[in-house]
Amino acid sequence: MRLAVFxxxxxxxxxxxACLKAARERGAERFILLGDFVGYGADxxxxxxxxxxxxxxxxxxxxxxxxxxVQSSAETMNAEAQIAIxxxxxxxxxxxxxxxxxxxxxxxxxxxxxxxxxxxxxTRWTYVRSTTDAAKSLIATPCHVTFCGHIxxxxxxxxxxxxxxxxxxxxxxxxxxxxxxxxxxxxxxxxGQPRDGDPSACFTxxxxxxxxxxxxxxxYDIEAAASRIRENGLPHWLADRLSQGR
Amino acid sequence: xxxxxxxVGAEIDGFIVGxxxxxxxxxxxxTVTHPGIDAPLLMKVPRVSEGEDPAAIxxxxxxxxxxxxLAGPHVPHCFGTGDFARQAYVVIEQLPGxxxxxxxxxxxxxxxxxxxxxxxxxxALADLHRQNVIHHDIKPSSIMFRASGEAVLIDFGLSxxxxxxxxxxxxxxLPYGTAPYMAPERLLGVRDxxxxxxxxxxxxxxxxxxxxxxxxxxxxxxxxxxxLWRDPHPPCKLRPDYPPWLQEIxxxxxxxxxxxxxxxxxxxxxxxxxxxxxxxxARSERLKRDPLSIAWRRRFNHxxxxxxxxxxxxxxxxxxxxxAVALDTxxxxxxxxxxxxxxxxxxxxTLPSARLACVNVLKLNRxxxxxxxxxxxxxxxxxxxxxxRHWATPLKLDESRLTVHVLEAIDPAAxxxxxxxxxxxxxxxxxxxxxxxxxxxxxxxxxxxASEATCTVTVVRPPRMAADxxxxxxxxxxx
Numbered sequence: 001m002r003l004a005v006f007x008x009x010x011x012x013x014x015x016x017x018a019c020l021k022a023a024r025e026r027g028a029e030r031f032i033l034l035g036d037f038v039g040y041g042a043d044x045x046x047x048x049x050x051x052x053x054x055x056x057x058x059x060x061x062x063x064x065x066x067x068x069x070v071q072s073s074a075e076t077m078n079a080e081a082q083i084a085i086x087x088x089x090x091x092x093x094x095x096x097x098x099x100x101x102x103x104x105x106x107x108x109x110x111x112x113x114x115x116x117x118x119x120x121x122x123t124r125w126t127y128v129r130s131t132t133d134a135a136k137s138l139i140a141t142p143c144h145v146t147f148c149g150h151i152x153x154x155x156x157x158x159x160x161x162x163x164x165x166x167x168x169x170x171x172x173x174x175x176x177x178x179x180x181x182x183x184x185x186x187x188x189x190x191x192g193q194p195r196d197g198d199p200s201a202c203f204t205x206x207x208x209x210x211x212x213x214x215x216x217x218x219x220y221d222i223e224a225a226a227s228r229i230r231e232n233g234l235p236h237w238l239a240d241r242l243s244q245g246r
Numbered sequence: 247x248x249x250x251x252x253x254v255g256a257e258i259d260g261f262i263v264g265x266x267x268x269x270x271x272x273x274x275x276x277t278v279t280h281p282g283i284d285a286p287l288l289m290k291v292p293r294v295s296e297g298e299d300p301a302a303i304x305x306x307x308x309x310x311x312x313x314x315x316l317a318g319p320h321v322p323h324c325f326g327t328g329d330f331a332r333q334a335y336v337v338i339e340q341l342p343g344x345x346x347x348x349x350x351x352x353x354x355x356x357x358x359x360x361x362x363x364x365x366x367x368x369x370a371l372a373d374l375h376r377q378n379v380i381h382h383d384i385k386p387s388s389i390m391f392r393a394s395g396e397a398v399l400i401d402f403g404l405s406x407x408x409x410x411x412x413x414x415x416x417x418x419x420l421p422y423g424t425a426p427y428m429a430p431e432r433l434l435g436v437r438d439x440x441x442x443x444x445x446x447x448x449x450x451x452x453x454x455x456x457x458x459x460x461x462x463x464x465x466x467x468x469x470x471x472x473x474l475w476r477d478p479h480p481p482c483k484l485r486p487d488y489p490p491w492l493q494e495i496x497x498x499x500x501x502x503x504x505x506x507x508x509x510x511x512x513x514x515x516x517x518x519x520x521x522x523x524x525x526x527x528a529r530s531e532r533l534k535r536d537p538l539s540i541a542w543r544r545r546f547n548h549x550x551x552x553x554x555x556x557x558x559x560x561x562x563x564x565x566x567x568x569x570a571v572a573l574d575t576x577x578x579x580x581x582x583x584x585x586x587x588x589x590x591x592x593x594x595x596t597l598p599s600a601r602l603a604c605v606n607v608l609k610l611n612r613x614x615x616x617x618x619x620x621x622x623x624x625x626x627x628x629x630x631x632x633x634x635r636h637w638a639t640p641l642k643l644d645e646s647r648l649t650v651h652v653l654e655a656i657d658p659a660a661x662x663x664x665x666x667x668x669x670x671x672x673x674x675x676x677x678x679x680x681x682x683x684x685x686x687x688x689x690x691x692x693x694x695x696a697s698e699a700t701c702t703v704t705v706v707r708p709p710r711m712a713a714d715x716x717x718x719x720x721x722x723x724x725x
Contacts, residue, residue, distance in 0.1 A: 156411055162300055168411035176410055179307050181330040 004028035005188055005204040007116070007149025009051075010066065011041025011088065012192030012242075013228075015201035016050065018220035019191050023203060026216070034149040034188060035064025035116035037100065039081060040238050041192050042228035044088045048096040055099075063103035064116040064150070065125040071101050080235045087234060110208070113143040117150040118185075127151045131165035134185045139163075145184045145211070147204075152190035154202060154215050159183045170215040178211040186213055192225075199245035251333040252276060252291050258333055259326060261289060272302040272403065278337060280325070286340035287325060294334065301422060304413050305403025309336055311410050312402045316377055319396045320370035342393055345400070346386035354457040357489055363397075364451045365518035370397040371447065372511035372670055375440045378408040378559050382437070384446035385427045406437045408559040425465040426453075430474045430502050433467075440559050441504040444514055448499025448507075455492065456484040460500060474502065475545035480532040490530035491521045497529040502544065509566035509599040512670040516568060516601070516649075519669065525646040566599035567672035572662050572695070573606050574677060575633040582677040583637055585708040590675055591641060593704075601647045604634040605665055607658035627652050659694035666699055674703045 004023035009016045023031070031054050038044040055061050069077060069085045070092065077085065092100075105122040106115035117125045118137035127150060128134050134157035137146060156168045160182045170176060178184045189202025196202075200217040207213075226239035252274070256263045264277035267288070278289045292306035313324040313336055322338040346363075349355070355363070367389055374381060381388070382404040390398045404423055406412050414422060414437065421432045429445035436442070452460045460478035464470060481496055482488040495517055501507045508514040517524050535541070571590050573583060594600055608626060634650040641648075655661030666674050678692045696703040 158411055158413065160300075160304065160413070166411050166413050166415045171409045174409040177311055179310065179329060181303065181307060181334075182413075 001208045002027050002029050003032055003206045003208065004030070005032040005034060005114075005147050005186075005206060006191050007034035007147075007188035007203075008036040008064070008152055008190035008192060009033075009041075009047050010036055010190070010192035011038050011044040011047050011084075012201075012225050013041070013043035013046045014221045014225040015192045015218075016047055018218045019201050019203040019216075020050075022216060022218045023205070026205060028205060031059035032114055032147065033059060033061040034114060034147060035062050035103065036066045036149065037061075037064070038070060038085075038088045038092070039066030040084050040229075040234075041225065042232045042234060044091055045093075045096065047192075048092065048099060052096070052099050060107055060109065060114055061103055062106055062114050062116055063100070067100040067103060070097060080238060084234055084238060087232070108141075108143060111144040112208075113141050113146040115146065115148050118148055119143075119146050125150065128155070128157070128185065128187055131157060131167050134167065135159060135163070135165050138183045138185055141183075143183070144180065145178055145186060145206075145213075147186050147188065147206075149188040149190065151187060152193060152195035153187070154189035154196060154204075155187040156213070157185040157187070159185075170213070172215055172217045175207075175212040175214045178213055180211065189215065189217075193242065194245045195241075197245050199243055250291060252289065252335065258289075258335065259328055261287070261326065261337055263289065272305060277340065280337075283325060285323075285325075287337050288340040290336050290338065292334050294330070303330075306334055306336075307413050308405055308407075309402045310334070311413075312379060312405055312407050313338065315407070316374070316379065316402075318373050318377075319392060319394075320373045320398055322398060322400055341390045341398055341400070343390060346389045349454075350386065353454055354485065355454050357455060357492055360451060360454045361492070361518055361521060363454070364447065365515055366391070366395065366397040367399075367447060367450070368444075368511050368515035368518055369670070370399050371443050372515055374399055375443070375511055375559060375563055380406045380408075380438070380440045380559060381443050381446075382406060382432070383423055383427075384443050384450065385424045386450065408438065412437060425470055426459045426461060426463055428470060429504070431504055433471055433474060438559065439504050440511070440562060441507045441509070444499050444507050444511060445501075445504075447511075447514070448496055451492075451499065452478065452481060452496050455488070455496070456481050458484055476541050477502065477535050479535055480529075482532075483534060489521070490526050491517075491524040493532070494524050494526050494530035497532065510563055512568055512672075513566065513601055516603075516669055520649065520651075523649040523651075525648075527646070565597055566601075567597060568603065568670060569593060569597075569600055569673045569675060570603045570605050570662075570666055570669070570671045572674065572676040572691075573604060573634060573637055574679075575606055575630055575637075579677070581708045582706070586675060586677050586706050587637065587640065589704060589706045593673070593675070594641065594643070601649070602638070602641070602643060603665075603669065603671070604638050604648070604650045605662060606630045606634055606650075606652050607661050608652050608654045609658060610654055610656050627654075659691045659698075662691070662695050663698055666701060672701050674699055674701060676703065676705055678705050678707045 006019060033051055037047050037051050051061055070089050106113060113119055115122050118128050120136045120140040138159045154170050156170050158166045188204055189196060191201050191203055194202055198217060199222055200219045203216055205214045205216060222242050226242050229239035230236060251258055252263055254263060254265060261278040261280050266274055266276050268275040273290050273292050276289045278287045292302050294303055310327045314327060322341060325337040328335045381399055383401055388399060388401045390400055392398055427446040427449045429442035431439060432442055449460055461473045478500060481493050499507055571586055608630060630652045631650050638648055653661040653665060674695060676692045676695055679690060692705045696705055
C-alpha cells in the first residue's frame with residue numbers, strides 16, 4: 001500500500017491542498033497526518049475540517065504540540081507562536097477543538113510508528129537534531145520505521161543491529177529502500193512552514209511492501225498563504241518566512 | 247539471523263540455486279538460473295552467522311541498495327535482491343573471465359598495455375561517478391572486462407551513493423577498505439570525494455607499470471597514515487625508461503590533496519587516451535621523493551587534517567566538464583572564430599576545472615589521395631595545430647586544461663561526433679557555417695552535430711548574422 005505522510009501543516013491551506021492533490025496524483029492510498037495541524041497559518045478551520053474528513057475516511061492522525069496548545073495554555077512557546085495559537089483558539093469551533101483534543105500522541109501500525117516529535121517521550125516535544133536524539137527515539141520502539149515531524153527539516157536516520165547510527169538528508173524524488181535489517185527514523189519536512197531553505201511544501205510517500213520512501217516537494221501559492229497571514233493581523237514574520245523556507 | 251536457505255537445488259524467489267563457485271570472507275557466490283532470464287547469473291549471499299564480521303552485513307546492505315540503481319555496461323546488471331527478513335542475496339549477471347587479480351604475477355606490464363587497460367577503467371569510473379556513486383574499493387580484484395572490451399566494476403559493498411544513506415558512515419572507527427589502495431583522505435573519514443577513486447586507480451597504474459605498490463602493503467593504521475604526508479618514489483626511480491607522460495599521470499593521481507589530482511575520471515581517461523597531449527609539469531621529471539623537510543611540513547601541517555565541507559559528487563563532476571570547441575581555420579572565418587572565443591570564454595568563466603579540447607577537421611577528399619604537404623610544402627597538420635593554439639592563447643588557460651586536435655576525415659560532422667563520444671565530451675561548441683552557398687552545397691556540419699550528439703551542443707553565430715538572417719533560430723540546441 002502507498003502511504004502519504006503529512007506533518008506540520010500549520011494552518012496553511014494552500015500548501016496542504018497542493019500536497020493532497022500531488023499525493024493523490026502519485027497514487028497515495030492512505031493518508032497519515034503527523035500533527036501540528038494549526039498554528040502560524042491563517043486557515044486553521046479549513047485544515048482541521050479537511051483532516052477530520054480524511055480521518056473519517058480512514059486516515060491516521062496524531063497530536064502535535066500546537067494542537068495541544070490550542071487546548072491548554074500550559075505549553076510554552078515563543079511569542080509569535082503564542083500569538084498565532086491564541087488567534088487560532090478563537091477561530092476553531094467546539095467540534096474542531098474536540099478533534100484536536102482527542103488525537104492520540106502516537107499510533108503503531110504493522111511495524112510503523114507515527115508520532116509528532118519522537119518516540120522516547122512524545123509529550124516532551126523534543127526535536128530530533130542529531131544521531132544521538134534519533135538513537136534515543138529508535139531505542140524506545142521496536143518498530144521498523146518511525147515517522148515523525150516537528151523540526152520542519154527532512155532527515156533520515158538508521159540504526160543497525162549493533163546500534164550504529166547513520167544520518168542522511170534525503171534527496172527529493174529519489175526513492176530510498178528502508179532495509180529491514182535495521183531500524184529507521186524518517187523525519188518529515190513540513191507541509192505548511194518548511195525551514196530547510198526550500199520554500200516548497202514537503203510530504204512523503206511510503207510503499208509498505210517494498211519499504212521505499214520518497215520525499216516529495218510541491219510548489220504552491222506562497223503569496224496567497226502569506227497574504228492570508230497578513231490580512232488576519234498575525235505577525236508578519238510568519239508570512240515572510242514562507243517564501244524564504246526558513 | 248535465519249539459517250541460510252541457499253543450497254544446491256533450492257528455489258528462492260524463482261531463482262534455482264546451482265553450485266557454489268566461490269566462498270570468500272564476506273560472501274559466497276552461487277550460480278543460479280531463472281526461467282525467463284536467458285543469461286548466466288550469480289547469486290551473492292552474505293555471511294551473516296554468529297561471529298562473522300559485522301562489516302559483511304553492512305557491505306551487503308550497501309550493495310543491496312546500490313546495485314539495482316546502477317545501469318550501463320560498466321557495472322554488472324542486477325536481476326533481483328532479497329533482504330534479511332527471509333534470505334539476503336543479490337542476483338547479478340555472471341561476467342565472463344576473471345578479475346585483474348590473476349594478472350599480478352605478470353607485473354610490470356608493458357606501458358602501452360597498462361595505459362589501455364587503465365584508460366578503460368577510468369572510463370568505467372567516470373560512468374559510475376556520473377551515477378552518483380563512489381566505488382571506494384578500486385583494486386585488481388574488483389575489475390573485470392566484458393568480451394566487448396569495456397571494464398566492469400564489481401563489489402559495491404564499500405561504496406558511497408550520494409543520494410542514499412551511507413551505512414558505513416559511523417559503522418567502523420577505522421576506515422574500511424583495501425589498505426594499499428586507500429586514498430589519504432579516507433583515513434580522515436572523508437567518504438564523499440570521487441577523487442578518492444582516482445587515487446586508488448593511480449595506485450593500480452603505478453603497481454601495474456612498476457611491479458611495486460607505491461605505499462607498500464602495510465595494513466596498520468600507522469603504516470597507512472604515512473601517505474598523508476609521505477609521497478611515493480617516482481616511478482622512473484624504479485624503471486629508468488618510465489615515460490614522462492605516464493609519470494605525470496600517475497603522480498597526479500597520487501597527489502595527497504584531492505584538489506591537485508584530476509578533477510574527474512573523464513579527464514584522467516582523456517589523458518590516458520591522448521598520451522602525446524599530456525601537459526608535462528615538474529611531476530614528470532621528478533627523480534626522487536620530496537625532501538624530508540617538505541614531508542615533515544606536511545606531517546605537522548594541521549590544516550591538512552581539518553574536516554572539510556561536504557562535497558557533492560554531481561556538483562563536482564558538473565563543474566569539471568570536458569568542452570570541445572570545433573574551429574574552422576580557413577580564411578574568412580575570423581569573425582566566427584571570435585564569436586566562438588567569446589562564447590567559450592563565458593562558459594569557461596563559470597567552470598574553473600573544465601578542460602578544453604580545440605578540434606579542427608582536416609577534410610580529406612573522397613577521390614584523390616591526400617598528401618600531408620600542401621602546395622607550399624608545409625605540413626598541413628602542424629599548421630592547423632599552430633592555428634588552434636593561436637586561437638586559444640587569449641583564453642589564458644593553464645596548459646594542463648588545454649589540448650588541440652586535428653582530425654582527418656571525409657565527413658567533418660561525423661569526425662566531431664566521434665571525437666565527442668570517444669572522449670566523453672560534455673559540451674560541444676561549434677560555429678554555424680556562414681556562407682549559405684557553401685552550406686547548401688555541403689550541408690550544415692553544426693546542425694548535424696547538434697542533432698546527433700549525445701551531449702549538449704552550443705551553436706554559435708557572429709552577432710551580425712543574428713540580426714539579418716531569417717534562419718537563425720534555436721541557436722542553442724541541447725542534444
